[in-house]
Amino acid sequence: MAGGFGRGGSAGRTALSRYALLESTGVYRDGVSQHPQEVVVRFGEASLILMSFDDMPVAHWALASLRRVRAPGGDRAALSLTPEPDDAWGDAEGDESLLVTDPEMIRAIEEVCADLDRRPSRLPQILRLLAWFAVAAAVGAALVIWGLPYATQRLADLVPPAQERKLGDAVMARQISLMGVGEDPVCATPEGDAALKRLSDRLLAGVRLHVPVTLEVIRSPQVNAFAAPGGRVAILSGLLESASGPDEVAAVLAHELGHVAHRDGLRALLRQAGTQGLLTLFLGDMAGGSLAGLTQMALTASYSREMETQADAFAHQMLGEAGLPAGALAEFFGDLKAMQGRQTEGLARHFGSHPDLDARIEAAEAADRLEGGAWRPALEDSDWIALKEICAG
Structure with missing residues (x-):
């Protein structure tokens, strides 16, 4: 001293x-x-x-x-x-x-001893304490911003695809039952199924995913599409009815396939379920209450903004490689902005909860490789009509 x-x-x-x-x-x-x-x-x-x-x-x-x-x-x-x-x-x-x-x-x-009763200043100790608090806060923020997404991705990668698919089947079945769309919710016609397969094949050409994709149309007035874990993807008939053409449907489908590729449904679930959910999925204890509990968590888990942004980027690339305009996704987002004022259910409400919708429109327009040039539509007219009428029967 x-x-x-x-x-x-x-x-x-x-x-x-x-x-x-x-x-x-x-x-x-x-x-x-x-x-x-x-x-x-x-x-x-x-x-x-x-x-x-x-x-x-x-x-x-x-x-x-x-x-x-x-x-x-x-x-x-x-x-x-x-x-x-x-x-x-x-x-x-x-x-x-x-x-x-x-x-x-x-x-x-x-x-x-003139300083016998002098007490040392507490300021250095206070400053050190504040510094430690600042460091702890910075570390905590870093874990949330970077560490948690990285950790959930690594954990998701540990789950066997078969277990992810089993969970996805349960999530899709529960989601359809909650929608209350009747006894025959899955729409199917030979022509419509063929058109849907041609659309899927065009988008997935050259793309390798960790699970096979099962694509289906669900009877519902909601303007929506969603992906469940394990490659299960559903397009609601309300989306087909409101879309201006097959390119918009292809753009929305490409976005959902981005969630499949990144295993976002699983990642969102693991953020809520934690280690217990991982062990259940990894060890295969997917019966009874365990599966029901994980299914409910998966239904309430939401995608982060980062997940949505990454799915957009995946869609931009997929559309470009398929020879389709990424601008179709921008047009769809623009339609959603107009729908927000009318309290449209489903996808409009979902995307309306993200304040960066304008930025996503700009990103899709900037990613458009065609730049207004000619392209072959996602489906021929006859196929597009067959797909739109798949729930008419």
Whole structure:
């Protein structure tokens, strides 16, 4: 510790010279041993010298470093000297301390040690504490922003595709039942099924996913499409009815396939279910209550903004490689903006909950490789009509 001894220059030296021969006994704790030691206390040139009774040096304390602390037993005539002034004598482990009871030695120490009762500033400790809080907050934020998405992706990669598919089948069945679309919810006609397969084949040409994709049309007025874990993708008939053409449907489908490729349904589930959900999926304990519990969690888990952005980017690339305009996704998002004011259910409400819809429109327009040039539509007219009428039967 910094500090001076004496009450100013020559006065301090005069006091030291006056007390040069002064001695008293004291009780010394070295901060290591459990037992205190009785010592002889003397003044040196600028230090307090502690000697054993056989005249062997025990310790030297710089006078500038001495501080008064609380003495034991409430005896106000006693002094306890230690580098840590907030502790009572002998309280703090690892601290050297000295107890002096001789009144004349106490007066001498008080006279030559100007900083005896000065307390160190708490500001450095407060600043260190604030720094630790700032570091902890930064680490926590980093885990949320970067660590958690990375961890859930790595955990999702551990789940066997067969287990993911089993979960996805349960999620799709439960989702359809919650929609209340009747006893025959899945739409199918030979012509419509063929058109849907041609659309899927065009988008997935050259794309390798970890699971095969099962694509189906569900009878529902909602303007929506969704992907369940394990490659299950559903297009609702309301989307087919509202879309301006097959390119918009292809764009929405490409976005959902992005969720499949990134296993976003599984990642969102693992954020909620944690280690227990991972073990259930990994070990294959997918019966009864375990499957029902995970299914319910999967239905309530939501995609993060990062997941949506990544699915958009996947769709941009997929559409470009299929020779389709990414601008169709921008047009669809533009339609959704118009739908928001009419409280449209399904996909419009979903995307309307994301405040960056304008940015997503700009990104899709910027990613359009065709730039207004000619392209072959996602489906021929006859196929598009067959797909739109797949639920008419």
